[in-house]
Amino acid sequence: MYRTIIIEDEQRIREALSIILEMVASDQIQIIAYAESVEEAVKLIDRLKPDLVFMDIVLQNGTGFDVLQQISFNSFHLIFTTAYEQHAVSAFKYSAIDYLLKPIDPEELKTAIERISLLQERVLEKHQLNELQHNLSKTPDRIILPTQEAMYVVKLDQILRCETSGSYTTFFLIDGRKIMVSKPLKNYEDLLEPPLFFRIHQSHLINLNSIVSYSREGMVHMSDKSVVPISRSKKEQFFNLMKDN
Structure with a gap:
């Protein structure tokens, strides 16, 4: 079971993601907490030490990048959730960081969890995040x-x-x-x-x-x-x- 935190500031999206996770991976996912803001997300990750985090890029009072820069515990799998925008999708692909497009598709969510099951415990590399921020701000090179x-x-x-x-x-x-x-x-x-x-x-x-x-x-x-x-x-x-x- 992956002890999971959902970091998302829109309630309807939190609820939708929870329902879909129950549908496609009830035997793999245990949701242990939700967060809406940067401050709340940092506290929950450091205290609960999850196996998996779903995180929106834009949060209350900041971004998902702010969360990742402030946490002390980072030994978890990360899947960003993002609204559709072709430039952003390309940025994720160039940066080799997993992501899901909103609205979340159940089959894509199931596939993302299957990808995680093939990986060993992983720490997200800082230069991956740097590259993602770089690629989001301009045409990826x-x-x-x-x-x-x-x-x-x-x-x-x-x-x-x-x-x-x-x-x-x-x-x-x-x-x-x-x-x-x-x-x-x-x-x-x-x-x-x-x-x-x-x-x-x-x-x-x-x-x-x-x-x-x-x-x-x-x-x-x-x-x-x-x-x-x-x-x-x-x-x-x-x-x-x-x-x-």
């Missing part, structure tokens, strides 16, 4: 790549190409580093898109600025001396994109 060893903050223009194999994706960086994450390429495709990136093949996504040459036969030579195939279904789109550029 960095992405967090989580691995078993560390959280890597990578500038988008430093990604040379990505290659996927099953449920894993390897990021090849311009400086020669390779970072493997346990997520398929489709999870990143909507974050790494034209005009800088292009998914050229089912297994490959490339930085268009790192192309050295390409052939009509369907092969692209990259600046790291790798050769990437162009899938038949992507050829026309790729050649038109290169022509336009």
